[in-house]
Amino acid sequence: MxxxxxxxxxxxxxxxxxxxxxxxxxxxxxxxxxxxxxxxLMRELEAYFSAHALSQTRFLTMILIDREPARDGLFPSEIADRLDISRPVVTDTIKSLERAGLLHSIRDISDRRAKKVRLTPDGRAALAAVLPGYFALIADFMDRSTDDAS
Amino acid sequence: MxxxxxxxxxxxxxxxxxxxxxxxxxxxxxxxxxxxxxxxLMRELEAYFSAHALSQTRFLTMILIDREPARDGLFPSEIADRLDISRPVVTDTIKSLERAGLLHSIRDISDRRAKKVRLTPDGRAALAAVLPGYFALIADFMDRSTDDAS
DNA sequence: CTTACATCGTTAGGATGCTAACTATGTAAT
DNA sequence: ATTACATAGTTAGCATCCTAACGATGTAAG
Structure with a gap:
């Protein structure tokens, strides 16, 4: 920051x-x-997510999974790569989303070290509930801050 | 982030x-x-400061003080206002800069609750040592990322 | 097979940010 | 003068990021 x-x-x-x-x-x-x-913008987004019991990272994690319906879930290491954050953060993020019932993971069959993480129906619903406000916040912010500072 | x-x-x-x-x-x-x-950019700057035993916040705190030579130091609350961060963060930042010998503070005469924070000569030297690399990093970053992503 | 190395996710510990609540001091109203 | 409220800085506790190091599993070389 x-x-x-x-x-x-x-x-x-x-x-x-x-x-x-x-x-x-x-x-x-x-x-x-x-x-x-x-x-x-980041501060406003964090405040918005926080009011919905989420965070940027938890939100983006869910978006990532939702974005690839063809896959039957993502590996934590894939999430870390795509979000460009460290794996321990992904571990904690998944843990907290699971506690909230928005995510669930299952051991991988072929590689017993790995696990696949999926959205629950509640997770999909939470995402759909939060997206309109997210888009509205961004549109409003971009509108307010149209570089009149330059 | x-x-x-x-x-x-x-x-x-x-x-x-x-x-x-x-x-x-x-x-x-x-x-x-x-x-x-x-x-x-923030990540690169943090890495740069970290390599010089600083952080964005510690650096900006020093810059702020340096920027107002007319004043004989700033109050922590002024620093919090100008950096738009919470006061507890300023408390810790000052503490760490004092431990490093870059800052020292003195009780205010007229208001015994307050204290004034000044750069030490070492602090001014550290700032001067870090600024060229800071400017170079920024110029390089802006050069590399000239919005070819749009 | 066994040994060595790589990779997956986790744990442990540190840094930096926040809010809430505290102590000490200042200020204003009666 | 006393009471009440405001303000300065600190402390305590939480969240979120990081790196380093670990156990478990997979893979490749001999």
Whole structure:
């Protein structure tokens, strides 16, 4: 998270360039706006999910599984790869979704180390319930923050 | 952090709009790219700071103080406001920077509840040492990720 | 077969963020 | 002066991320 409320003015960036001549004020300004804007959206999304007993990661885990109905479930390691998060986080995420009855997993037949994770009917319902608000939040955010900061 | 590695294709977004007609595929696509790009930059910055015994928050705290040489230090509550983070985080951040000898604080004269936090000479030196690499990392990142994903 | 190595998911421990509640101090109303 | 409320910073406890290391299982080499 990056939450600097007031980004440096153009003038402040130019002052830094005086001290560090290789510095590119344009790129730094853009990067800070990217970080600030992304963090604000992330914060709003986390708050939304939290109000629905979810989190970004739990939501995305469910989306990933839902997105591949052809497969009869995903392996935790696949989820870790696709979400680009560490496996221990996937372990905990699955555990918590199972406790909530939104996911269930079964040992793999051919590889007894592995397990397949599927959505329960409740899981599919929870996803459908949360998606409209998710899309609405994003549309609203993008509308509000149409780069008038640049 | 938002780390979905493969963002949904335009086609997948359109499929979601079929299920949720109010959904705006354009806005959602842009938002996900914003989140992904911001998270990647954040991850690189954290790695950079971590290699220098710092963190985003510790770095930004120091920058904030450095940025106002007219003041003889900032109050923790001011830092919390400007960084848009909670006060307990500021307490811990200051503690760790003091342990590293980069910051020191003194009780305020007029308000004995408050304290002023200043950079030590070591703190100023650490900041100067870390800034060129910080600017270079950002310039490189922005160069690499010039929105060819859109 | 057995030995060595790779991979799956988990556990353990650390970092960083949050909210709620606390202590100490300041301020304003009676 | 006293009472009540507000504010500064801290502590305690929770959530979520990480890396390192583990046990169990699979695979490949001799």
């Amino acid at each position: 990056f939450f600097l409320r007031e980004l440096p003015t153009r003038q402040m960036l130019l002052t830094y360039r005086d001290r560090f001549p290789d510095m590119n004020p344009q790129a730094v300004g853009e990067a800070l706006r990217l970080l600030r804007r992304g963090s604000l | 938002f780390f979905l590695r493969e963002l949904p294709t335009r086609q997948m977004l359109l499929t979601y709009r079929d299920r949720f007609p109010d959904m705006n595929p354009q806005a959602v696509g842009e938002a996900l790219r914003l989140l992904r790009r911001g998270s990647l």
